[in-house]
Amino acid sequence: MLTSANPAEKRALQAIYEERFGIPARAMEEWFVYSTGSVLWGLRDAPHLDEALAALRFERTGLPLLRRAGRFWKPTTVALQVVGKFVLRNMLELSRQELETILIEGELRGTRADVEQGYVALTGPDGVVGCGLYLDPDEDHNEGLLISQLSKARWSGMISSAVQALPGR
Amino acid sequence: MPDIPPQISRYRDLADDWDAFEAALRNPLPTDIRWNPFKVTRERFEERLTSDGVRWRLLEGSPDLYRVEGLPGPGLTWGYHLGWYHPQGYTSTLPPVILAPEPGSDVLDLCAAPGGKTAQLSALMLGHGVLVANDINHSRITALAANLERLGTPNVLISQYRGENYPERFTFDHVLADVPCTGEGTFRVGGGRYRQEGTKHLQAVARTQLALLLKALKIVRPGGTVLYSTCTYAPEENEAVVAAALSKMELELLPLPDDLTGQPGITSWEGMDWPDELTRTMRFWPHHTDSWGFYCAHIRKPG
Numbered sequence: 001m002l003t004s005a006n007p008a009e010k011r012a013l014q015a016i017y018e019e020r021f022g023i024p025a026r027a028m029e030e031w032f033v034y035s036t037g038s039v040l041w042g043l044r045d046a047p048h049l050d051e052a053l054a055a056l057r058f059e060r061t062g063l064p065l066l067r068r069a070g071r072f073w074k075p076t077t078v079a080l081q082v083v084g085k086f087v088l089r090n091m092l093e094l095s096r097q098e099l100e101t102i103l104i105e106g107e108l109r110g111t112r113a114d115v116e117q118g119y120v121a122l123t124g125p126d127g128v129v130g131c132g133l134y135l136d137p138d139e140d141h142n143e144g145l146l147i148s149q150l151s152k153a154r155w156s157g158m159i160s161s162a163v164q165a166l167p168g169r
Numbered sequence: 170m171p172d173i174p175p176q177i178s179r180y181r182d183l184a185d186d187w188d189a190f191e192a193a194l195r196n197p198l199p200t201d202i203r204w205n206p207f208k209v210t211r212e213r214f215e216e217r218l219t220s221d222g223v224r225w226r227l228l229e230g231s232p233d234l235y236r237v238e239g240l241p242g243p244g245l246t247w248g249y250h251l252g253w254y255h256p257q258g259y260t261s262t263l264p265p266v267i268l269a270p271e272p273g274s275d276v277l278d279l280c281a282a283p284g285g286k287t288a289q290l291s292a293l294m295l296g297h298g299v300l301v302a303n304d305i306n307h308s309r310i311t312a313l314a315a316n317l318e319r320l321g322t323p324n325v326l327i328s329q330y331r332g333e334n335y336p337e338r339f340t341f342d343h344v345l346a347d348v349p350c351t352g353e354g355t356f357r358v359g360g361g362r363y364r365q366e367g368t369k370h371l372q373a374v375a376r377t378q379l380a381l382l383l384k385a386l387k388i389v390r391p392g393g394t395v396l397y398s399t400c401t402y403a404p405e406e407n408e409a410v411v412a413a414a415l416s417k418m419e420l421e422l423l424p425l426p427d428d429l430t431g432q433p434g435i436t437s438w439e440g441m442d443w444p445d446e447l448t449r450t451m452r453f454w455p456h457h458t459d460s461w462g463f464y465c466a467h468i469r470k471p472g
């Protein structure tokens with residue numbers, strides 16, 4: 001069942017997309033936000049949307065914007081790609097090769113001065129690719145750690161073609 | 170040389186040029202991809218193809234479709250994963266183009282998975298309006314959802330009803346009935362996509378197709394349109410189904426756009442006769458389009 005997002009959920013959406021990534025509120029204004037508890041979904045408004053929602057049973061609606069990860073909410077790759085051109089902050093520029101490495105290995109080491117610890121928008125030569133998690137250096141590691149949040153299943157085609165292209169293959 | 174199966178050779182007198190048809194079936198299918206406006210501008214998309222060394226050209230009658238050569242594998246590129254395009258055969262892009270839903274309209278894609286046409290309908294609607302994508306099959310719905318997320322289609326609601334029993338509480342301006350079929354049109358020699366099934370199967374499929382078309386016609390608003398399509402040559406699944414619907418209710422068959430290269434629907438086959446209007450429907454053959462065999466009927470419910 002679909003229910004509109006509650007104020008706390010709307011606040012989480014704002015904290016992530018507006019505050020963390022600097023996306024202007026107007027970029028997400030047209031979205032109706034629904035909650036299924038563990039996912040907040042965005043659906044573009046339409047003249048007869050309410051009537052359709054009342055009359056039919058839906059399995060899913062629109063695009064996932066935030067997913068619950070324990071006590072926190074996590075931005076989705078799907079949404080970051082869609083609003084990618086508006087991202088201003090916490091954007092991590094990677095080369096094609098670094099993107100391929102993080103896809104294959106799942107992580108990448110190296111300190112980054114330009115992002116805050118937490119979720120980042122991984123960006124490549126073609127714009128925002130998706131979501132990553134950046135951790136600052138700590139006692140155990142003197143380098144920052146970037147962990148891919150891209151779904152291995154969704155990116156399997158790219159992973160296999162990147163592996164194919166590795167030197168020595 | 171592998172043979173053309175009997176299910177296909179029975180169309181010897183139906184195809185306008187059997188030799189050309191047979192020759193087309195022996196060629197591999199070209200690669201077609203549809204540009205997705207939700208993720209990238211057309212200019213950037215074309216530039217990218219060109220700079221990657223991909224040769225491309227546009228095909229008549231489907232403005233967003235690119236026939237490409239030199240793409241490593243359409244599902245293996247950055248462009249695919251970023252949702253810049255969707256691999257979709259030329260003829261399979263025609264039903265949404267013909268249906269041409271306006272932005273803000275209410276549209277149902279009755280048999281939608283894996284969603285190439287749903288995403289295309291959404292693009293034609295500029296992402297605005299209620300677009301319901303329905304399919305009976307749960308695992309195919311998973312694939313549909315994954316495609317829509319990759320393509321960033323913003324206005325789709327997914328339902329899982331048996332199409333014949335679709336609720337009638339909400340009506341639509343346009344319904345796409347891209348029904349399950351025997352899939353003969355996807356056959357290419359060595360392509361391995363075509364299963365041979367018997368006449369019983371064909372009859373059962375045709376019964377489902379008629380039930381789906383009748384439901385589509387029921388839940389479309391007066392004055393609204395239904396696009397019935399299949400990827401088969403079988404008249405039993407094409408003209409016969411549309412003619413059966415015409416015999417049950419008052420309907421208008423709309424002519425298809427002039428820039429499409431097809432053969433008019435037929436009015437008789439193996440002892441069956443159908444009204445002349447059926448020539449307004451269209452059969453698409455691989456030797457005309459170098460794509461899948463397809464059939465489209467554009468139907469208006471009087472308003």
Ligand SMILES: C[S@@+](CC[C@H](N)C(=O)[O-])C[C@H]1O[C@@H](n2cnc3c(N)ncnc32)[C@H](O)[C@@H]1O
Nearest residue numbers: 280281282283284285286305306331332347349
């Ligand atoms: C030709 S395919 C649709 C292709 C789709 N329109 C696209 O462009 O990606 C037919 C679909 O109909 C679904 N289907 C089969 N029987 C059905 C029924 N009775 N009601 C609804 N969907 C059905 C199948 O699961 C299949 O996904």
